[in-house]
Amino acid sequence: MNEEDEIITKIPIRLSNRLSLQIHQFPLLSRPLQAPPSAEASGKRITARIKPQSRVLEIHVPVDTRPEVYNTERGHELGKGQLDDDREQNQERKGKGREGEEPRLAEVRLRSEEIPQRGVQMLGIVHENELHLHPISAIHQFRPTLTYLDIISRKNRRRGGDDSDSDSDDGPPPDPDEPAPTAAPPKKEKKTAAGEAKEVQVSARRIDDKAGNLSQLSNARKEMLAIIRAEQEESWQNLEFCGMTTEEAGHSLDQFFSYNNEELHCSTDVTTFLTTAPKT
Amino acid sequence: MSDNASGSVSKPKAISSLAKRPSEVTRQGTQKIKFVPTLPARRNKDVEPTLDIIPAPSNDRGRGRGRGRGDGSGRGRGGPRPPAEMVASGPFALGPAMAGTSSSRRFAQAATPIATPSRTEASSLGAGLSQTAAPKIKQESKKEEQDEEAYSDPDEGVEIIDMENVRQMDWMAPDSLRKEKEKRLKKEDPDASGGLRSVSFHSASHHVVVDRGARIMDAPDEEDDEADGRELETMFDGDFGITNHKQDADNVSQHLYLFQFPSPFPTFSKKGGDNVQEETPLTQASKKVTFAPDVKVETEVQPSSRGPSAPAETKEELDGLVGHLEVYRSGARKIRLGNGIVLDVSPASQPSFLEHAVHLDMQENKLAILGEIFRHYLVAPDVDALLAAMDALDSGPQTVLAGEENLIRMDVT
Numbered sequence: 132m133n134e135e136d137e138i139i140t141k142i143p144i145r146l147s148n149r150l151s152l153q154i155h156q157f158p159l160l161s162r163p164l165q166a167p168p169s170a171e172a173s174g175k176r177i178t179a180r181i182k183p184q185s186r187v188l189e190i191h192v193p194v195d196t197r198p199e200v201y202n203t204e205r206g207h208e209l210g211k212g213q214l215d216d217d218r219e220q221n222q223e224r225k226g227k228g229r230e231g232e233e234p235r236l237a238e239v240r241l242r243s244e245e246i247p248q249r250g251v252q253m254l255g256i257v258h259e260n261e262l263h264l265h266p267i268s269a270i271h272q273f274r275p276t277l278t279y280l281d282i283i284s285r286k287n288r289r290r291g292g293d294d295s296d297s298d299s300d301d302g303p304p305p306d307p308d309e310p311a312p313t314a315a316p317p318k319k320e321k322k323t324a325a326g327e328a329k330e331v332q333v334s335a336r337r338i339d340d341k342a343g344n345l346s347q348l349s350n351a352r353k354e355m356l357a358i359i360r361a362e363q364e365e366s367w368q369n370l371e372f373c374g375m376t377t378e379e380a381g382h383s384l385d386q387f388f389s390y391n392n393e394e395l396h397c398s399t400d401v402t403t404f405l406t407t408a409p410k411t
Numbered sequence: 412m413s414d415n416a417s418g419s420v421s422k423p424k425a426i427s428s429l430a431k432r433p434s435e436v437t438r439q440g441t442q443k444i445k446f447v448p449t450l451p452a453r454r455n456k457d458v459e460p461t462l463d464i465i466p467a468p469s470n471d472r473g474r475g476r477g478r479g480r481g482d483g484s485g486r487g488r489g490g491p492r493p494p495a496e497m498v499a500s501g502p503f504a505l506g507p508a509m510a511g512t513s514s515s516r517r518f519a520q521a522a523t524p525i526a527t528p529s530r531t532e533a534s535s536l537g538a539g540l541s542q543t544a545a546p547k548i549k550q551e552s553k554k555e556e557q558d559e560e561a562y563s564d565p566d567e568g569v570e571i572i573d574m575e576n577v578r579q580m581d582w583m584a585p586d587s588l589r590k591e592k593e594k595r596l597k598k599e600d601p602d603a604s605g606g607l608r609s610v611s612f613h614s615a616s617h618h619v620v621v622d623r624g625a626r627i628m629d630a631p632d633e634e635d636d637e638a639d640g641r642e643l644e645t646m647f648d649g650d651f652g653i654t655n656h657k658q659d660a661d662n663v664s665q666h667l668y669l670f671q672f673p674s675p676f677p678t679f680s681k682k683g684g685d686n687v688q689e690e691t692p693l694t695q696a697s698k699k700v701t702f703a704p705d706v707k708v709e710t711e712v713q714p715s716s717r718g719p720s721a722p723a724e725t726k727e728e729l730d731g732l733v734g735h736l737e738v739y740r741s742g743a744r745k746i747r748l749g750n751g752i753v754l755d756v757s758p759a760s761q762p763s764f765l766e767h768a769v770h771l772d773m774q775e776n777k778l779a780i781l782g783e784i785f786r787h788y789l790v791a792p793d794v795d796a797l798l799a800a801m802d803a804l805d806s807g808p809q810t811v812l813a814g815e816e817n818l819i820r821m822d823v824t
Contacts, residue, residue: 136743142736144746146679148729154669154784155767163783164765167582179778181771188778200583251676254768254784255668262736264670267768370771373779383770383779391730395679397749401800404673404792 144262147389152254154270155188157241165374167195175237179370185362188243188271190372196237203235210234213279220363236279243271256387263388444570666785667768671759673791677752679729745793753796759787 157164166177170193178191195201214234252267373379572580577587734748736756744756766784771777 136739136741138737139740140738142738143732144734144736144748145731146729146733147731148727150770151772152781153769153771155769156762157765157767160765161586161763162765164767164780169582181778183773195583200581249671250674251672253670253672253676254781255670255788257666257668264733266676267669368776370776370778373777375780375782377779379777380770380779380781383772384781387770387781389730393682393731395729395731395733395749396682397677397679397733397752399675399677399752400750400804401752401792401797402804403675403677404797405801406804407675 142257142260142262144264145389146264146395147387147391148266149386150265150383152265152267152387154252154254154267155190155243156246156270156272158272159274164190164192166193169195169197170237177372177374179372180367181370182362182365182367184365185358186245186269187362188273188370189276189367190241190243190273191238192241193238194236196235206235206237207233208283209236209279212236212283216279216282219282240276241273242276243273246270246272254387258388265387444572446572446574665782667782669759669766669768669784669787670756671787671789672754677748677750679731679733679749680727681729681731746790751796751800753793754790755793757789757791759789761787 164177166175175193177193179188180191181188196203196206211234213236248267248270252270253264254267255262255264257263371379373383575587577584734746734752737745737747739745746752746754746756748754768781768784770779770781772779
């Protein structure tokens with residue numbers, strides 16, 4: 132460092148930890164998170180919900196449903212799939228919307244995953260020529276969930292019969308110029324023919340020489356399954372989503388800043404960065 | 412999907428140059444858009460002139476864009492934005508306020524407007540779109556002289572779409588890649604000076620090159636539309652202290668910075684001297700125990716000491732001054748906290764996606780967005796100070812016995 136490097140300004144730094152701050156990342160989004168103006172006009176807003184124990188959040192963003200950019204028929208299909216998916220998971224919104232109207236896929240659901248923090252993240256805002264810092268408690272990444280497609284493909288699979296491995300059930304609608312696919316029926320016949328031929332006895336035996344390891348593996352798997360099941364069984368809690376310009380957000384922002392003028396005493400040293408084992 | 416039947420219903424206008432040839436019609440029967448090479452002209456009159464109009468600002472746009480751009484609404488952060496004060500400027504100024512016009516421009520026809528073979532002009536493809544753009548996140552460089560490409564007068568039935576301005580055609584329109592090659596040549600000259608603060612903003616290409624000795628970050632080919640030039644920006648002079656005249660103080664106070672500190676973060680506590688003052692904050696925090704006045708709190712800042720007394724609350728409420736951020740002439744920035752802690756601040760790699768700082772209030776079931784993260788900084792211990800402190804740590808505690816001052820202690824660890 133050059134000795135003749137002079138200090139131009141010194142900005143005091145303040146610390147506070149009143150709020151529980153989170154960072155929400157949207158890796159697939161490069162535009163601000165907003166409802167499109169057509170949706171805003173019809174009264175739709177961004178909503179959010181959370182499963183507190185599993186630490187999963189969902190943000191629902193309304194989708195632009197103008198005919199120029201939205202395929203209404205497909206919207207109905209997918210909307211129905213979404214409704215069924217919600218029913219299966221007991222998440223159906225009760226009493227919302229008009230009864231008798233076909234459901235449409237009118238929102239993008241962004242589901243969060245918690246990301247482990249590296250180091251200590253702090254949010255800093257320069258306010259009145261002072262830098263206010265506040266620790267971040269969690270970082271979440273949001274990506275759209277398309278679980279309604281699973282239901283639709285499951286239905287199609289059941290209907291379509293034996294072409295189970297292909298995911299092309301939801302592919303693009305058949306081009307009217309091309310001949311209609313006739314692959315499905317012949318496959319069916321072949322398989323039943325093969326089935327009639329012979330009966331085979333099959334039995335499975337578990338190799339048990341690595342008994343200890345096996346149980347450990349299954350333990351880990353059991354834990355994972357338990358976590359997944361707990362998450363599925365936990366119910367959503369609705370959250371009020373306050374955008375950046377709302378009063379509630381302004382109120383939270385006021386709470387962010389540190390107002391106390393006293394100096395805090397530091398009880399650790401620079402060397403703790405090296406001597407303390409990093410917490411994973 | 413598209414009704415091919417209606418495609419043959421109406422004939423196009425009898426224009427000699429545009430007789431419908433098979434090559435010009437796509438499979439669904441729509442008119443192919445002709446992309447004409449760049450020649451001086453104006454826009455097709457069917458398309459609403461977009462760049463001339465600065466629409467009335469609306470709340471929506473403010474929400475999306477006010478943070479990073481800081482349109483100088485006159486109020487700093489901490490208050491709700493008054494809706495009508497923001498004025499748009501710049502090429503992406505058209506916000507959702509124009510959306511209202513889109514519905515009026517939709518034609519009354521049975522078929523979906525997307526494939527409209529019944530219309531004569533090819534401009535019908537684009538006419539149902541709101542000629543607005545969705546806002547982008549955090550634009551800093553608004554200085555874009557729009558080198559408006561001039562095109563030749565379009566023939567009838569042909570809509571000229573400037574690929575760079577596809578963004579402005581509709582809310583849902585994709586981002587267009589920017590031209591970079593021509594701008595790079597222009598960049599050579601201003602950077603020849605090599606001055607410290609030569610931050611050159613370039614118009615459509617969003618390149619920012621900061622000269623600090625060698626031109627370190629000079630790789631415009633890697634950046635794509637989303638990177639927006641922010642990745643090339645190193646320590647902005649505008650941040651922290653040196654107020655860049657391009658941004659007024661108002662803007663800077665609206666920026667959210669994310670600092671990544673090394674772990675563990677130094678522990679702070681309220682000073683033990685003033686015990687009366689201590690006790691009141693302690694009683695305010697719901698589950699704390701007030702200590703007897705002669706107990707020095709700062710030595711027992713570790714949560715374990717409060718474990719038996721306070722059931723759930725292990726986090727101590729902190730609020731106060733902890734240090735200073737020093738800005739040097741060379742552009743370096745250091746954070747100096749108590750106890751001789753010196754940390755270097757350097758810019759971290761900037762994400763190209765959206766990031767929100769959010770306050771989750773579970774008591775009131777509220778999720779409040781504080782804002783979009785403007786820039787990331789990486790904080791690391793200053794190596795010289797760290798090594799000196801380590802030396803002191805190793806050699807400190809031993810008292811020097813008489814006669815041993817000149818001897819070196821043997822390291823037996």
